[in-house]
Amino acid sequence: MNKIGIDARLLAYRDGGISTYIRSLAQAFSDDEGPLNITLFAHRKAAERITPNLAEKKLITPPHNRFEQIALSIELLPHQLDVFHSPDFIPPLRGAKRHVITVHDLTFLHYPQYLTANARRYYNDKIDWACHHADHILAVSSSARDDLMTLLNIPESKITVQPHGVDPRFRPLSKEACHPVQEALHLPDDYILHVGTYEPRKNIIGLLTAYKALLAQMPDAPPVVLVGRPGWLFEETQTQIAALDIDEHILWRMNVTDEQLPAVYNLARVLAAPSFYEGFGLPLLEAMACGTVPIASDRSAFPEVMGDVGLRFDPEDSDAIAEALRIALTDDAWYQDMCQRAIQRASSYTWANSAEIARRVYTSLL
Structure with a gap:
């Protein structure tokens, strides 16, 4: 039977983002592996199995290590893999007969100023090589595919669009079901929600600048809840936010668990996502699945x-952001219609479909 390997080492180091992609894809394969023999390659630091139904091997090489491509190749060699899938951009030099990578975004090419110097060096030095070394590329959106073609001259025939799915946990919940989470996180009855890493690319400053303007028109506007964790250049973001002098209207929540997140979406009036650039935008999809506009x-x-x-x-137009917030907070007829559309739209995105796309790509390379 053909041997397929998926790099899952990142799960031992962080949650959210690419880790969510890896875990969700693994679970979808676990539910329906099909004719392929799939093995997950986790890091030895991982405390728990990723999913009970797939084979799992432990590796020593940590992700984002300067010697990763060589060390990982050596570790994978005894497994004699036919295909190795690297969901975190960078494949090993060897390790399998064929290589698949997933490209989630090209932020580091569009907005290099929003990364630390170390991050810029890591990605810029490797992404061009990775895309040309890979036998096939999974892009999480048509936008990401177009970026690969435009910025790195990758032929369209080498790229397959593989949208994210949304976990069934993200669904409309009653106020009663959400109450324990609301109490635990000290959340108000109504709020504007932002979910994402605290870093310049997310344009939190743009959102809060617009929100400050909105407060001049609507002093009773609900507060902004910022759910996430510090990212690149966080201190700079904090300094800029403090200068807006609206701290009493901002609630930072850095301790929200994945289990609490569906309730956090459900309790929000609106999800605001003013990013300058995203390869996909999973919080949008999760919010819509919960009926949050x-x-x-x-x-x-x-x-x-x-x-x-x-x-x-336009994320650079604070007046436009403020107006969008105003409509979402005040136009109840429009809002109710959008809630229903959001649920319907999100239902078309499933991890089972995402896994099937990956499965077809693996099979095409055998």
């Missing part, structure tokens, strides 16, 4: 994820 940037992958749901704006 998104307002988001009109850039990169957001329009294709949202479809006709919510409102879009």
